[in-house]
Amino acid sequence: MGSSALPALAFPTRLILRGARLRWRRGLLTLLTAAVAVIPIVSYLALSAEVTQAIEGDLAAFGPNLLVIPESPAPGVAGARLDSRVVDRILALPESDSVRSWVPFLYGTASVGRPGTGTENGTPVVVAGTDFERVRAAQPWWQMDGRWPAVGSTPADSVVGEVLARTLNLTLDSSQSLRAVDPTGGGQDVPPACNCTIRIAAEVRTGGGEDQLLFIPLPLAQELLGAPGQVSVLQVRVASGDRIGPLARAIDAIPGADVRTIEQLVAGDRVVLATTSLLLLTIAGEALVCTSLAAVAIAGTALAERRSEVGLLVALGARAPAVRRLLGGDLLLYGAIGGAGGYALGWAMAASIGAKVFERPIPPELLGVLAALLIPFVLFSLATRLAVHRALAAAPVEALREG
Amino acid sequence: MARVRLAKKEDGLQPPQILEARERPPDHSVPDGPSMSRPIPRRVGRPVVVVSGCQKVYEGKTAALREVSMTVHAGEWVTIVGPSGSGKTTLLNIIGSLDQPSAGQVRVGGKDLARLDAADLADFRSRTVGFVFQRYYLIPYLSVEENVLLAQHFAGVDDPQAARTILRKLGLGHRLGHLPHQLSGGEQQRVCIARAVVNRPSVLLCDEPTGNLDGESSRKVFDAFRRLHARGTTIILVTHQEGYAAAGDRSIRLVDGRITDDGRSAPGRDGPASTP
Numbered sequence: 001m002g003s004s005a006l007p008a009l010a011f012p013t014r015l016i017l018r019g020a021r022l023r024w025r026r027g028l029l030t031l032l033t034a035a036v037a038v039i040p041i042v043s044y045l046a047l048s049a050e051v052t053q054a055i056e057g058d059l060a061a062f063g064p065n066l067l068v069i070p071e072s073p074a075p076g077v078a079g080a081r082l083d084s085r086v087v088d089r090i091l092a093l094p095e096s097d098s099v100r101s102w103v104p105f106l107y108g109t110a111s112v113g114r115p116g117t118g119t120e121n122g123t124p125v126v127v128a129g130t131d132f133e134r135v136r137a138a139q140p141w142w143q144m145d146g147r148w149p150a151v152g153s154t155p156a157d158s159v160v161g162e163v164l165a166r167t168l169n170l171t172l173d174s175s176q177s178l179r180a181v182d183p184t185g186g187g188q189d190v191p192p193a194c195n196c197t198i199r200i201a202a203e204v205r206t207g208g209g210e211d212q213l214l215f216i217p218l219p220l221a222q223e224l225l226g227a228p229g230q231v232s233v234l235q236v237r238v239a240s241g242d243r244i245g246p247l248a249r250a251i252d253a254i255p256g257a258d259v260r261t262i263e264q265l266v267a268g269d270r271v272v273l274a275t276t277s278l279l280l281l282t283i284a285g286e287a288l289v290c291t292s293l294a295a296v297a298i299a300g301t302a303l304a305e306r307r308s309e310v311g312l313l314v315a316l317g318a319r320a321p322a323v324r325r326l327l328g329g330d331l332l333l334y335g336a337i338g339g340a341g342g343y344a345l346g347w348a349m350a351a352s353i354g355a356k357v358f359e360r361p362i363p364p365e366l367l368g369v370l371a372a373l374l375i376p377f378v379l380f381s382l383a384t385r386l387a388v389h390r391a392l393a394a395a396p397v398e399a400l401r402e403g
Numbered sequence: 404m405a406r407v408r409l410a411k412k413e414d415g416l417q418p419p420q421i422l423e424a425r426e427r428p429p430d431h432s433v434p435d436g437p438s439m440s441r442p443i444p445r446r447v448g449r450p451v452v453v454v455s456g457c458q459k460v461y462e463g464k465t466a467a468l469r470e471v472s473m474t475v476h477a478g479e480w481v482t483i484v485g486p487s488g489s490g491k492t493t494l495l496n497i498i499g500s501l502d503q504p505s506a507g508q509v510r511v512g513g514k515d516l517a518r519l520d521a522a523d524l525a526d527f528r529s530r531t532v533g534f535v536f537q538r539y540y541l542i543p544y545l546s547v548e549e550n551v552l553l554a555q556h557f558a559g560v561d562d563p564q565a566a567r568t569i570l571r572k573l574g575l576g577h578r579l580g581h582l583p584h585q586l587s588g589g590e591q592q593r594v595c596i597a598r599a600v601v602n603r604p605s606v607l608l609c610d611e612p613t614g615n616l617d618g619e620s621s622r623k624v625f626d627a628f629r630r631l632h633a634r635g636t637t638i639i640l641v642t643h644q645e646g647y648a649a650a651g652d653r654s655i656r657l658v659d660g661r662i663t664d665d666g667r668s669a670p671g672r673d674g675p676a677s678t679p
């Protein structure tokens with residue numbers, strides 16, 4: 001007997017569950033409507049939250065969000081360098097209070113070899129002079145094998161990129177001597193050879209360009225490359241995104257300095273994200289309008305089919321809220337199931353878009369869970385309210401007679 | 404509180420005691436026991452139901468009630484008889500607030516029904532009146548017991564024990580878990596009666612409660628009414644079975660939407676002499 005199947009539940013719950021079981025066909029329709037209402041919104045929320053976060057995360061992981069380079073010619077061209085006076089002016093800017101960290105780099109080409117073995121004229125490598133203490137603070141993701149270079153040591157402690165170390169067989173704690181070379185191979189204007197001996201203190205692995213470089217102390221690099229007081233680039237990390245613009249404009253105004261915001265690098269992703277988001281939002285809006293109409297229709301026919309029940313409940317003394325609860329309860333129940341299903345599908349859709357378009361995993365999103373719970377509830381509560389309101393407009397006897 | 408107000412004794416409403424009659428053996432043709440005894444002469448109570456100048460016109464054309472005035476006193480059993488289409492059901496529905504009159508006033512328990520707000524009206528329906536429908540109107544997917552619990556629910560009561568007791572007294576103790584479609588017509592009607600009286604209403608409104616039943620089932624239903632009446636319930640019963648019309652204290656005849664006979668001198672409540 002049906003009544004004994006759910007003995008522990010309160011009476012109204014039992015009535016709702018019994019009604020829900022009896023009207024499972026409409027239940028499926030309700031479930032589907034709720035799912036359709038929820039899917040695009042959940043996708044939208046998951047994508048916009050997670051991909052935006054991921055893009056910001058990329059920026060953060062990249063470290064600097066602003067690069068200061070010499071004013072034309074293009075960076076990397078020999079001779080184009082920032083003067084220390086320019087660097088001092090930049091750091092003295094009032095906007096520079098937003099600078100969380102900055103790291104100077106001086107790039108050049110040198111050959112590397114074992115001292116006294118006549119191999120100093122070996123393979124040319126790109127050396128990067130830098131301030132290891134600043135690197136340590138600003139780029140914590142450097143995976144170092146060895147020890148951090150000590151400041152002012154002789155021979156100068158240096159760090160070799162993993163790939164370069166492998167290629168040239170530069171082992172840890174080995175000493176190497178450096179000689180500047182003309183990168184063009186044209187034999188012009190090579191700085192005078194210096195007594196530049198270094199010791200490999202560590203090997204670095206970042207998965208990026210750093211793996212190909214040989215990092216040496218900045219003063220040594222300036223001596224080696226004959227570029228006293230000069231740097232090729234300043235990598236600047238600005239504390240918050242909205243401070244990047246003002247600082248960039250201020251730096252741009254300084255003669256000799258040019259600026260690139262690294263945001264531009266992910267701007268492409270942002271455009272795709274904005275388009276996808278807008279598309280999903282439009283679909284979500286349309287789905288909500290359509291499912292609202294469907295919900296009104298479902299609740300309307302549900303109540304119309306149960307008019308004699310409405311009449312009976314009212315004749316027995318039910319007030320509007322009780323009628324809504326007892327006769328709309330099964331819609332809310334199926335709506336909740338549909339919402340849960342819609343959440344799963346919506347998240348799956350977001351995950352698939354995330355994987356295919358942005359190549360990022362999309363984790364489940366709390367706001368989406370809330371939306372999936374709330375939307376079907378609000379939708380079918382309002383629809384039931386409307387239908388019950390209409391059903392109660394007539395005298396109970398009319399409802400009883402029609403049933 | 405509204406529900407207290409509506410049930411107050413000054414209003415002339417006397418909540419009946421719970422059904423007490425014993426279940427009867429199948430053959431009970433010989434009147435016996437408290438329910439079949441002649442009524443203890445009771446002081447006629449205050450007016451409980453006062454209908455004055457009541458009219459009901461459907462869709463601007465059909466006049467179901469033309470000008471009906473009547474008074475029913477506390478503890479009285481009034482039967483309403485009349486030809487088909489004379490307006491009996493319409494009148495009963497209006498007294499039970501299931502329908503509204505086109506004109507005139509209905510006061511039940513001192514309250515003008517037209518002036519009750521939604522909450523008071525709900526209270527009135529759940530506690531002051533009990534309705535026994537000709538078509539039962541049981542919820543098909545709820546068990547016998549749950550159909551009765553439904554009425555309790557709207558009165559803010561949750562007392563399955565009381566519901567079961569009433570069903571047992573109506574001879575349905577072995578049917579508590581059955582669904583309505585598993586019952587005979589007479590049994591369904593008794594479930595409907597149990598639902599109507601479970602909240603101990605002051606006024607029981609019955610619309611042809613035995614219209615679909617055979618003699619034996621009708622007798623069982625009437626036995627139940629007698630027991631309720633003996634405990635003080637005011638009963639207004641519509642029937643076109645003349646034999647049962649004599650069961651009450653008084654019989655009112657409706658013809659074409661008018662009262663033609665407000666039989667104050669109706670015979671005593673002997674019950675049907677024979678099955679109509």
Ligand SMILES: Nc1ncnc2c1ncn2[C@@H]1O[C@H](COP(=O)(O)OP(=O)(O)OP(=O)(O)O)[C@@H](O)[C@H]1O
Nearest residue numbers: 461465466467486487488489490491492493494643
């Ligand atoms: N909803 C309605 N719309 C129009 N006319 C109606 C409606 N309900 C009842 N009537 C008419 O009102 C009149 C009285 O109906 P009512 O049901 O009260 O009669 P009754 O005395 O109960 O009849 P019966 O003994 O057959 O049940 C009838 O002529 C009927 O056709």
Ligand SMILES: [Mg+2]
Nearest residue numbers: 491492493610
């Ligand atoms: Mg009738």
